[in-house]
Amino acid sequence: MKRKLLKQIRNEWRSNLWLGIELLIVSVVMWYITDNIFCKTAILNEPRGFNTDHCYHIDYSQLSSQSPDFIPDKTYEEENADLLTFIDRLEKRPEIECVAMGQNAYFYNSSNSGTYMACDTFNTAAAGYLVRRYVSPEFPKVFRIHGANGESPEKLAEILEERNGFIISDNAFKRGYGIEHMNEFFGKDFYNGANNDTLVLKASYVPTRYDDYSALEWAASMIMPYPKEYYRSLNEMFVRVRDNMDKDFIENLMNDADRHFRIGNYYIASVRSFDDIRTIHQRSESSEMRNYLVGALFLAINIFLGLLGSFWFRTRQRVPEIAIRKANGATRSDIFRRVIGEGLLLLLIVTPIAAVIDWIIAHFELNSYYNGAFFDPLRFIGCILISSAFMALMIVLGIMIPANRAMKIAPAKALMSE
Amino acid sequence: MKTNYIRQAWVSMRQQPVVSSVSVIGTALAIFLIMIVVMMQEIKTAPYSPESNRDRWLVQRYGSIKNKAWGEDNSSNGPLAYNTVKAVFYEMETPEAVTAFVGSPSVASLSVSGKPAFGAEKRDVDNGFFDVMDFNFISGKPFTKADFESAIPMAVINESTARRLFGSTDVTGREFNINHAPYRVSGVVRDVTNLALLAYAEVWVPFTTTNTANSSWCSYMGLLSAVILAKDPSDFPAIREEYNRLFAKLGDEAKTDGWEFIPRDRPYTQEVTVNTPWANSTPDMGKVYRTRLIVYLILLIVPAVNLSSMTHSRLQRRREEIGVRRAFGAKRREIVTDIFIENLIITLIAGIIGFALSLVFATIWGGTIFMPSHGCSSLSLTGINLGTLIHWSTLGWAMLFCFFLNLLSAGLPAWQASRTNIVNALSGK
Numbered sequence: 001m002k003r004k005l006l007k008q009i010r011n012e013w014r015s016n017l018w019l020g021i022e023l024l025i026v027s028v029v030m031w032y033i034t035d036n037i038f039c040k041t042a043i044l045n046e047p048r049g050f051n052t053d054h055c056y057h058i059d060y061s062q063l064s065s066q067s068p069d070f071i072p073d074k075t076y077e078e079e080n081a082d083l084l085t086f087i088d089r090l091e092k093r094p095e096i097e098c099v100a101m102g103q104n105a106y107f108y109n110s111s112n113s114g115t116y117m118a119c120d121t122f123n124t125a126a127a128g129y130l131v132r133r134y135v136s137p138e139f140p141k142v143f144r145i146h147g148a149n150g151e152s153p154e155k156l157a158e159i160l161e162e163r164n165g166f167i168i169s170d171n172a173f174k175r176g177y178g179i180e181h182m183n184e185f186f187g188k189d190f191y192n193g194a195n196n197d198t199l200v201l202k203a204s205y206v207p208t209r210y211d212d213y214s215a216l217e218w219a220a221s222m223i224m225p226y227p228k229e230y231y232r233s234l235n236e237m238f239v240r241v242r243d244n245m246d247k248d249f250i251e252n253l254m255n256d257a258d259r260h261f262r263i264g265n266y267y268i269a270s271v272r273s274f275d276d277i278r279t280i281h282q283r284s285e286s287s288e289m290r291n292y293l294v295g296a297l298f299l300a301i302n303i304f305l306g307l308l309g310s311f312w313f314r315t316r317q318r319v320p321e322i323a324i325r326k327a328n329g330a331t332r333s334d335i336f337r338r339v340i341g342e343g344l345l346l347l348l349i350v351t352p353i354a355a356v357i358d359w360i361i362a363h364f365e366l367n368s369y370y371n372g373a374f375f376d377p378l379r380f381i382g383c384i385l386i387s388s389a390f391m392a393l394m395i396v397l398g399i400m401i402p403a404n405r406a407m408k409i410a411p412a413k414a415l416m417s418e
Numbered sequence: 419m420k421t422n423y424i425r426q427a428w429v430s431m432r433q434q435p436v437v438s439s440v441s442v443i444g445t446a447l448a449i450f451l452i453m454i455v456v457m458m459q460e461i462k463t464a465p466y467s468p469e470s471n472r473d474r475w476l477v478q479r480y481g482s483i484k485n486k487a488w489g490e491d492n493s494s495n496g497p498l499a500y501n502t503v504k505a506v507f508y509e510m511e512t513p514e515a516v517t518a519f520v521g522s523p524s525v526a527s528l529s530v531s532g533k534p535a536f537g538a539e540k541r542d543v544d545n546g547f548f549d550v551m552d553f554n555f556i557s558g559k560p561f562t563k564a565d566f567e568s569a570i571p572m573a574v575i576n577e578s579t580a581r582r583l584f585g586s587t588d589v590t591g592r593e594f595n596i597n598h599a600p601y602r603v604s605g606v607v608r609d610v611t612n613l614a615l616l617a618y619a620e621v622w623v624p625f626t627t628t629n630t631a632n633s634s635w636c637s638y639m640g641l642l643s644a645v646i647l648a649k650d651p652s653d654f655p656a657i658r659e660e661y662n663r664l665f666a667k668l669g670d671e672a673k674t675d676g677w678e679f680i681p682r683d684r685p686y687t688q689e690v691t692v693n694t695p696w697a698n699s700t701p702d703m704g705k706v707y708r709t710r711l712i713v714y715l716i717l718l719i720v721p722a723v724n725l726s727s728m729t730h731s732r733l734q735r736r737r738e739e740i741g742v743r744r745a746f747g748a749k750r751r752e753i754v755t756d757i758f759i760e761n762l763i764i765t766l767i768a769g770i771i772g773f774a775l776s777l778v779f780a781t782i783w784g785g786t787i788f789m790p791s792h793g794c795s796s797l798s799l800t801g802i803n804l805g806t807l808i809h810w811s812t813l814g815w816a817m818l819f820c821f822f823l824n825l826l827s828a829g830l831p832a833w834q835a836s837r838t839n840i841v842n843a844l845s846g847k
Contacts, residue, residue: 313734
């Protein structure tokens with residue numbers, strides 16, 4: 001049967017050429033889209049290393065001199081004391097679990113700061129950018145960051161209370177030197193490129209990704225604590241709310257803001273949940289993924305319509321041939337399968353050519369990058385299989401209606417017109 | 419002659435309803451999607467209130483600076499300081515207007531005595547902002563240069579905020595608090611869509627009345643972005659020359675402390691700025707255009723190939739008719755033109771359906787599909803109204819795509835059909 005199908009395809013080569021070209025172009029584009037979505041989905045599913053559920057960003061500020069309530073000539077120490085009172089009052093609220101401060105520290109932030117940390121001959125710069133977060137020691141507790149050797153967030157917070165120390169993500173030397181864990185560097189002095197000073201590495205933490213669309217491979221970071229006396233120099237504040245106490249949290253806090261949180265010149269300007277911060281930060285990536293999916297759907301509908309149109313015409317044209325087959329004993333399902341088989345065979349012929357074009361695209365690094373490579377045999381074959389399967393589905397759906405019609409041809413009636 | 423084409427098209431469609439409707443659906447779908455893609459692009463660059471002058475803009479959202487002490491690959495990239503703005507943008511004489519403002523609005527606490535406070539997005543701007551942007555004032559006017567320079571606490575608010583604060587929009591001169599500091603309403607404007615990335619806010623105040631003017635580190639970097647409004651786009655080279663001269667002068671001064679500016683080809687036209695969202699990247703418009711071309715090609719070619727095979731099938735049925743016409747002396751060229759125009763009519767009708775669908779879709783779901791370019795800090799997107807979407811240029815693009823689609827899908831089959839051997843056609847082979 002297959003040989004005869006091949007012969008039939010060859011006989012109608014002109015119209016099959018059009019179909020073939022369309023299937024080829026769509027195969028290649030479908031593979032590209034599948035590859036892109038595959039990589040994005042893989043990255044989305046990598047462990048984040050932090051948790052922003054039930055966390056809120058407190059946008060605090062200082063009154064300007066225009067305000068009648070402005071208290072002039074405050075010293076650094078006085079302002080710092082005000083800030084500590086501010087934090088203390090927040091911590092006393094029953095729904096708040098813990099409060100931390102930072103500078104370019106929070107997650108899903110569009111801005112960031114970097115540094116490099118060097119110890120002996122090892123330097124994090126060998127692998128690229130090291131994100132640095134300046135924080136108050138409670139930071140790991142707010143975002144549930146865990147130590148690489150099993151330390152709890154509370155233990156990491158204790159470690160950050162120590163002066164002149166810092167903690168680093170466990171993969172900081174992985175890309176540059178292949179060193180999987182930082183244990184051998186604990187207790188050693190590191191030179192901090194940003195501050196020109198020396199810090200002692202106290203512990204390492206499970207790597208934290210920059211955001212949901214940034215791969216773990218590139219997620220190297222370090223966290224450096226500020227002691228209490230210098231909180232005035234930080235500029236971000238975050239809280240973790242106890243589970244089940246999120247309801248109306250922002251509204252309640254803002255209602256109390258004027259009474260309880262006007263300390264010195266400090267006041268609360270607004271509060272935003274990290275769910276919202278995440279949505280806003282990742283808006284363009286998530287919409288890009290949605291656009292790719294819509295593109296794939298569009299191509300699929302085109303295949304569907306194209307095959308529907310072509311095969312509708314073909315089954316009309318082949319009525320005599322089908323009638324004769326039926327007269328010779330072919331069953332209805334034989335006819336059905338033969339028609340659909342023709343479409344699938346076309347796809348089968350086209351797929352190896354598409355695979356070669358796909359390979360060329362991957363070779364020139366025009367597709368998506370993931371886990372160190374543009375071309376990874378397993379991912380390549382997997383994506384080709386997925387996109388081909390999807391196209392086969394569209395082909396079957398598109399031909400089904402004409403095939404159904406072909407199936408129902410009454411041989412006597414059809415041959416009568418001949 | 420013309421009505422003949424339309425009648426012919428209608429008859430040929432009725433003769434093969436399934437294949438014809440599949441063709442029409444396919445064409446409408448293709449035009450629909452292409453128009454949505456075009457609209458998504460246009461939203462970012464087409465002029466609409468209050469960013470009505472986008473085609474005459476040169477934008478500098480960020481600056482880049484490095485220091486000798488930092489090493490080669492390190493730089494700091496972000497908005498500019500007031501000093502930088504005063505030294506470069508405020509000194510310029512070629513443009514029609516310049517403005518400096520805070521790039522991202524922040525949420526401020528607004529209140530009137532006796533009522534609870536609420537949050538609104540506030541943008542710190544200068545008086546030039548209202549010369550460069552095109553707000554629709556329904557009451558009052560913007561604050562003046564004198565207000566700005568003397569740091570008088572005046573504020574322009576949008577109508578929703580006016581209603582929320584005072585219950586009406588005729589509130590020029592009334593007092594209210596922004597972040598616990600008193601301000602007076604200078605004017606009220608129509609609400610602004612947050613797709614207008616640089617203009618959007620709910621309250622606009624002079625940045626000299628807030629901490630913004632003094633927020634800077636290293637005295638060159640701070641919180642401000644700038645827009646230069648040219649009298650005409652042909653002035654751009656002259657403006658760039660003046661800009662480079664002023665920036666070089668500032669750069670010489672900065673060098674004495676080891677600072678060096680990294681130009682990154684700034685300032686940018688609107689189109690370049692929306693495609694270069696990050697402060698530390700240099701624009702690569704070549705890549706942007708290539709990607710766009712490939713997307714449009716795919717969106718056109720796949721349906722075209724589809725339609726081509728269907729047109730080919732449809733034409734097969736008319737071989738006898740074509741044979742007869744040629745037997746009576748019709749030239750091949752005439753046949754090709756006839757088929758082409760007939761198909762064009764069907765394509766245009768389908769194109770209009772697709773275009774109408776895209777407008778409906780854009781109006782209903784505009785909030786979700788139209789993204790401002792990166793940097794919008796509002797949670798919900800306000801979308802845009804229909805009036806801004808229907809542009810002569812948009813319609814023009816739609817017709818152009820229809821034409822190309824038709825050319826690709828009907829051209830070859832028409833040519834092939836015209837070359838049918840007359841005898842074979844008449845005998846039905």
